[in-house]
Amino acid sequence: MADLGNPKNTIEILNKYKFVFQKKFGQNFLIDTHVLDKIIRAAEITKDDFVLEIGPGIGTLTQYLCEHAREVVAVEIDKKLIPILSETLSQYSNVTVLNSDILKTDINKLVQEKNGGKPIKVVANLPYYITTPIIMDLFERHIPLDNVTVMVQREVADRMEARPGTKNYGALTLAVRYYAEPYIAAFVPPNCFMPRPNVGSAVIRLTLHKEPQVKVKDEALMFGLIRASFNQRRKTLVNGLYNSEELNFTKDEILGAFNEIGLSHDIRGEKLSLEQFAHLANQLCSQNNTD
Ligand code: SAM
Numbered sequence: 001m002a003d004l005g006n007p008k009n010t011i012e013i014l015n016k017y018k019f020v021f022q023k024k025f026g027q028n029f030l031i032d033t034h035v036l037d038k039i040i041r042a043a044e045i046t047k048d049d050f051v052l053e054i055g056p057g058i059g060t061l062t063q064y065l066c067e068h069a070r071e072v073v074a075v076e077i078d079k080k081l082i083p084i085l086s087e088t089l090s091q092y093s094n095v096t097v098l099n100s101d102i103l104k105t106d107i108n109k110l111v112q113e114k115n116g117g118k119p120i121k122v123v124a125n126l127p128y129y130i131t132t133p134i135i136m137d138l139f140e141r142h143i144p145l146d147n148v149t150v151m152v153q154r155e156v157a158d159r160m161e162a163r164p165g166t167k168n169y170g171a172l173t174l175a176v177r178y179y180a181e182p183y184i185a186a187f188v189p190p191n192c193f194m195p196r197p198n199v200g201s202a203v204i205r206l207t208l209h210k211e212p213q214v215k216v217k218d219e220a221l222m223f224g225l226i227r228a229s230f231n232q233r234r235k236t237l238v239n240g241l242y243n244s245e246e247l248n249f250t251k252d253e254i255l256g257a258f259n260e261i262g263l264s265h266d267i268r269g270e271k272l273s274l275e276q277f278a279h280l281a282n283q284l285c286s287q288n289n290t291d
Helices: 007-016 033-043 060-068 079-088 107-115 128-140 154-160 171-179 219-231 237-243 251-261 274-290
Strands: 050-054 071-076 095-099 120-125 145-153 180-188 201-208
Touching: 007 079, 033 060, 033 120, 033 145, 033 180, 033 201, 050 060, 050 107, 060 071, 060 079, 060 095, 060 120, 071 079, 071 107, 079 095, 107 120, 128 145, 128 154, 128 171, 145 154, 145 180, 154 171, 154 180, 154 201, 171 180, 171 201, 171 219, 171 274, 219 237, 219 274, 237 251, 251 274
Parallel strands: 050 071, 050 120, 071 095, 120 145
Antiparallel strands: 145 201, 180 201
């Protein structure tokens, strides 16, 4: 099968199957061989690797993964793409295509069966309508991961790797940093896709921390503090936490914790690093336990 990174080959296969793009599935297929090479390099794929691909489409990136990895499983939600994938991947014996929604796929079972439970690489040109849910789902399910290398909207990549105090810094930045180290490997313009998306894109690699970067007694409380802080960005952190419907602290408890860890009373949440949010969560947690 010819390289689908070449737009001529992509058009030919789409016409042959009379394929109609489904907007609801976020279908923008890659048609640029340089970008495909960059994704493989950024993910550091080797012949030892088992790779999970999310949303293979017509198999463009899958072909590159099959060439470079030991084994690939590609999970595609759109059943109309399955016969196309049978043709475009027919020359590879190291790939399995599953017709399923990634959010409903038992990935832990795949990791056991295909990689003996060892950390896997995930690679995808993600459907933009569910980028964040897919990434957070991988993290929160505690799937053994080496790295996750994905094409996302440029704006989402910028939020993931933002620094404290900048406009892009927010709950997503902190959630990603808790689990992984982000690195933007490439910016990708709309003309590298068919059809062209309305926004710029970026390839971002998230390398999972081997050891947790911060020690948190109550993970859910820390994420509650983070959400409360960025839901009310314009307020001081004290007021953001006090007014949050999700949290249940008195103003005195909050001010007490701020004093204990040396936070100024008028600081805004966007100035706090992940370590400071962890510190604050631990302080509030220990205050509550001694009440
Ligand atoms: N990998 C191909 C490429 O780079 O050309 C296609 C990428 S396209 C942006 C996203 C793909 O994800 C589509 O094929 C779409 O049908 C699929 N998809 C959308 N939602 C999905 C889900 N929940 N689970 C699995 N695949 C999904």
